[in-house]
């Protein structure tokens with residue numbers, strides 16, 4: 001009995017050490033008020049780990065807890081969608097309606113706020129963010145979007161403002177970038193009015209500048225407070241280009257979705273002539289990954305040349321969205337998220353990935369870095385030289 005007991009004790013100690021080994025990274029204490037100069041810098045040697053709506057695979061999207069978890073798990077950037085309340089505050093929220101990811105249905109006091117508005121060419125009915133003041137939005141609680149994900153955090157967290165989101169990134173004890181989207185700008189500018197004729201985009205850039213986000217990609221300022229501004233609307237990106245030199249990413253929707261502002265088709269905005277035009281305003285594109293490698297019957301087909309053509313225009317490519325669940329993984333990946341990351345990073349050669357599971361992407365990248373062979377390093381060096389030559393061009 002005694003020896004088997006101690007054997008059991010040894011086994012659990014071994015399991016404990018193994019667990020710590022597989023985690024392989026310190027849990028960062030948060031938040032921290034350390035000066036950015038002494039913080040661990042942003043990694044810039046491998047594709048960016050962009051925490052899509054925070055670590056929303058685990059915790060309800062765009063909440064403080066989801067962002068803190070993403071930072072703890074190794075995100076390079078925390079990503080968010082910016083919308084506006086009725087009284088003009090900028091908030092972090094994805095949908096124009098509150099129905100799918102909050103407890104609005106339980107709030108009898110708001111029962112008369114249901115409306116139908118036209119959004120990007122279709123009529124949508126629900127409780128719209130733009131019909132609620134910030135105080136009212138703060139009285140709601142966020143819940144998990146997908147029924148197959150952890151529901152235990154439903155009702156625990158509130159909607160946060162853009163300023164609160166910025167504070168989370170600035171408070172992290174290593175340098176963590178932000179990746180905010182100017183969401184539905186046409187709709188927001190129709191429904192929310194600011195004093196002195198200011199537009200949604202002006203308020204958005206104003207807040208970034210107020211908190212010190214400025215400077216071209218890889219400049220000293222940028223490395224201290226990294227940011228990518230993203231939008232599906234070319235006119236928003238062009239409009240803000242005179243207000244900030246922060247790097248911008250042009251998002252590209254599905255094949256059949258025209259741009260919300262200029263009504264241009266997928267084929268038009270991915271043409272060489274459009275890439276040549278938009279590169280004056282942006283440092284990269286953010287396409288839906290299934291438009292780069294279109295699946296048929298849930299199996300990958302031949303990749304398009306979009307990534308190569310974007311790189312030829314010196315544009316980065318940050319596709320969205322990587323998700324661990326079997327229902328999202330194409331059959332070619334054998335239900336293994338590492339296999340999907342390996343394909344996109346090594347075969348397709350993307351420069352950043354929007355993921356719902358920051359922890360998985362981080363562990364993949366740590367594992368890949370540790371197991372890189374000489375051949376891979378030589379390949380990496382060649383890739384680097386090729387990129388230096390193309391940027392010198």
Ligand SMILES: *[C@@H]1O[C@H](CO)[C@@H](O)[C@H](O)[C@H]1NC(C)=O
Nearest residue numbers: 116117118120121122123124
């Ligand atoms: C939305 O509804 C309004 C009012 O019923 C209608 O006039 C409009 O054509 C509809 N728009 C779309 C895109 O269906």
Ligand SMILES: *[C@@H]1O[C@H](CO)[C@@H](O)[C@H](O)[C@H]1NC(C)=O
Nearest residue numbers: 235237238239240241242243
């Ligand atoms: C930006 O500023 C330049 C120089 O002042 C001007 O020529 C250009 O039209 C402006 N562009 C936009 C989009 O406002």
Ligand SMILES: *[C@@H]1O[C@H](CO)[C@@H](O)[C@H](O)[C@H]1NC(C)=O
Nearest residue numbers: 120121258259262263264265
């Ligand atoms: C957008 O473009 C399509 C295709 O050219 C056209 O059929 C449609 O009427 C346009 N919509 C708007 C709102 O201009």
